[in-house]
Amino acid sequence: MIVTPHTLRFDAPLLLQSGAVLSGYELVYETYGTLNADRSNAVLVCHALNASHHVAGRYADANGQPIARSEGWWDNLIGPGKPIDTDRWFVIGVNNLGSCFGSTGPTHLNPATQQPWGADFPVVTVEDWVNAQARLLEALGIGQLAAVVGGSLGGMQTLSWTLQYPQRVRHAVVVASAPNLTAENIAFNEVARRAIVTDPDFHGGHYLRHGTLPRRGLRIARMIGHITYLSDDVMNEKFGRQLKPLVQAVQAGDVGAVERLAYRYTTQDIEFQIESYLRHQGDKFSEYFDANTYLLITRALDYFDPARHHEGDLSAALATARARFLLISFSTDWRFSPARSREVLKALLDNRLDVSYAEIDAPHGHDAFLLDDPRYHAAIRAYFEQQVARDLPAGGKA
């Protein structure tokens, strides 16, 4: 499946939750599949921390050939014949405001100053993103979504859709998510932000004007993130206490190294495989991700808390929802544990809403929501084939 991103400009001002106003903005989005005649088969996919509108399919090179390894971040789930089948559903991926993958964000020019926004880009929330996504759907002529789907922070947007636009969402699929962050979740975000903000190349968030990038801070932020995405078990299985030089020597055919090689006794060099993995992840991330975007997106996570205006009562907060729900959690996810999904489950049931819940026994921690665990994908496939398809309006055809 070859795909192409589109850009849409919005000139109407957007009032943000903070009270700030974005006078105009652009959203980058992609679509997969075909919108049916009565526009009833649209599925919106909301992205998490470092993802984008590029949800599925591959990009083409100048000769129209698919570019290797250009698959979208949920390509294992979404496409022709896949659990969310683009032969039936018209799927939309949109890059959120404040991101660094094309939609208006801190690396763009602030029209008021003609300088990059940098740290002056307004704080955006899950609710703001949903409002911006709603305008995109209006522009595409889609009055009601067959489903909204999201994992992690994307699941928060999905949940928020059912509260902000209850009449416009028939189904909500919330994967590996939570009704708000715990103190520990906020703590990890805060350490990552401090690493970025205290990097001398950050310059208060105006590094672009200084011709620098706070890469050190981004590396640390990403390393912390990666630890929380994986489970203790899968880390032990993948890396354990393996020594990197030993693994390299054995890979090069030097089997005797097992006997010969041992600790090198170093505090600054790589000794264990897990160190090599984390440094590599940090280096990669620091090459492409914007530091201000990292701050904005982690803050959107911190701030999300629909129960806040209901004295912490999540059931009261979800009383306005009208959608049917599929919730999925993963047993070894310690970032957004199954207990957090069960909080949402209970609050939905308290409101007598129609909800299915699958707790998948998977070893991969939070990362599981991006992987193609067969039970997980089977649950989503069945839900779309049986539930989402059943609720198409009369005459609608997916």
Next chain:
Amino acid sequence: MIVTPHTLRFDAPLLLQSGAVLSGYELVYETYGTLNADRSNAVLVCHALNASHHVAGRYADANGQPIARSEGWWDNLIGPGKPIDTDRWFVIGVNNLGSCFGSTGPTHLNPATQQPWGADFPVVTVEDWVNAQARLLEALGIGQLAAVVGGSLGGMQTLSWTLQYPQRVRHAVVVASAPNLTAENIAFNEVARRAIVTDPDFHGGHYLRHGTLPRRGLRIARMIGHITYLSDDVMNEKFGRQLKPLVQAVQAGDVGAVERLAYRYTTQDIEFQIESYLRHQGDKFSEYFDANTYLLITRALDYFDPARHHEGDLSAALATARARFLLISFSTDWRFSPARSREVLKALLDNRLDVSYAEIDAPHGHDAFLLDDPRYHAAIRAYFEQQVARDLPAGGKA
């Protein structure tokens, strides 16, 4: 109890596990209680990451008056009438090599260059520390310890004592510890080290020569550490999602603030109480702790793995132990979980050693080993009164 630290100089070279040799060194130590006539009531306490020889009691000012808040780090456990009763036991605390609290370490002068050691201080291991502690005990004329006691990294030293000097330890009390680090444990250490090493003020570890200190990196390292010391539950209970400005306003008597104050929508300023707590911990730590010491001590943690020379078979590794053991773990400790203590328990039982095990149901995470949970302290008190006292040699009196 007023206490005074002592310094002892050792001129015999110490061969380290890495192969490096420390030509001479000093150890700072404290003692509490009185060594009995046959020198059979000595208890060695091994310290963890950022602690020191100052285990119990208080220091005196120039007038001989106790200085407020100068209590040792395990003062709730050790002292007259306390679970480890210094009216019966002669307790020794010793600062480890490579530390920054007086014993020879990276802030001291390298005799070969007359410059601070900095990053050139040799890598020291748990086994090296135990060897240095053994020499101190020889200098004090103590041939056999009634007990060695340690929590966390101190527990690793305790375990290692029973393997390196099996005839010189009658009892080993290993609290909240592990037989080695998991990949996730190493990962957290590595992120903390990278924060320090990539701080521009680190200068490859020779910051003292440059007149700087890598405080940014130390702050991040400490923040990461603190997250892993606490449980998710206790963080939620202590901090939850409380907003710092709101708490401050209410404390100042402005009860109406609860209605009025809300999110301030900031990416760089403090919004939540947990952020304030972590920043404070980071700031404090960066004022007194040495960065090279942090690298050395986290590496000692990484490298500890007695099963390594037994193809990962911990039971085989512990076959030389002769001590009797008390193991203690805490239910919410996710840094060194009860499962890790049970690995040690199983390996000791495989060797038909005498071992007691208490898994304490405590909410405080890894930090619990420093707190005065009554069941935890009762277990240690009972063990010393019944087991350690019982095994005093004939004629010995504690």
